[in-house]
Amino acid sequence: MMRDDNxxxxxxxxxxxxxxxxxxxxxxGWLRNxxxxxxxxxxxxxxxxHDTFVRLLSKDTPVCPREPRAFLTVVxxxxxxxxxxxxxxxxxxxxALAAQPEAVAPDPETRAIVLQTLIxxxxxxxxxxxxxRRVFLMSQLDGLGQREIAQSVGISIATVxxxxxxxxxxxxxxxxxx
Numbered sequence: 539m540m541r542d543d544n545x546x547x548x549x550x551x552x553x554x555x556x557x558x559x560x561x562x563x564x565x566x567g568w569l570r571n572x573x574x575x576x577x578x579x580x581x582x583x584x585x586x587x588h589d590t591f592v593r594l595l596s597k598d599t600p601v602c603p604r605e606p607r608a609f610l611t612v613v614x615x616x617x618x619x620x621x622x623x624x625x626x627x628x629x630x631x632x633x634a635l636a637a638q639p640e641a642v643a644p645d646p647e648t649r650a651i652v653l654q655t656l657i658x659x660x661x662x663x664x665x666x667x668x669x670x671r672r673v674f675l676m677s678q679l680d681g682l683g684q685r686e687i688a689q690s691v692g693i694s695i696a697t698v699x700x701x702x703x704x705x706x707x708x709x710x711x712x713x714x715x716x
Contacts, residue, residue, distance in 0.1 A: 557601050558594045561632030566591065569610050576618060586621065591615045624657050631656060662708045673698055
C-alpha cells in the first residue's frame with residue numbers, strides 16, 4: 539500500500555470505505571427489510587438503512603464487526619430511537635403552533651429552522667448528566683428559583699448555579715463548560 543502526503547490517512551479512508559462497501563453489499567437489503575418490519579414504513583426503512591451506512595462511513599475507527607447484522611442492528615436501533623424522538627418533538631412543536639393565532643404563525647422555513655434547533659437542543663441536553671438536565675429544566679420550564687431547586691434536588695445553590703451554567707453552555711455552544 540502506497541503512503542500519501544497525509545501519512546496514509548487517504549489509504550485508511552479507502553480501506554474503511556471498502557469495508558463499509560462490503561458490509562453494505564452483504565447486508566443493506568436485510569437491514570432495510572428489518573427496519574421495515576420494525577417501522578412499518580418503506581420510506582423510513584430505506585432512509586434509516588441509508589443513514590446507518592452513512593454513519594459508519596463517518597466513523598474515525600475501522601468497521602470490521604464479527605457479527606455484522608448484530609452490529610448494524612445496534613446502529614440502526616439508535617437511529618430509530620432518534621427518529622421517534624424527533625417526531626415526538628415535532629408533534630409537540632406543531633401542537634404549540636396550532637395553539638397560536640394564524641397571524642403570528644411562522645413561515646415554513648422558520649418552522650423548519652426552529653424544529654431543527656429544538657431537536658439539536660434536545661440532543662445536547664440528552665448528553666448531559668441527568669441531574670444537570672433536571673436542574674436546568676426545573677429552572678427553565680418549571681420556573682423554579684435556584685433555592686427551590688436546591689431544596690428539591692438536595693444540592694447547594696452553588697451546585698444548582700454550576701449545573702445551569704453547564705446546561706446553558708451545552709445548549710448554546712454544543713459543549714460542556716469546566
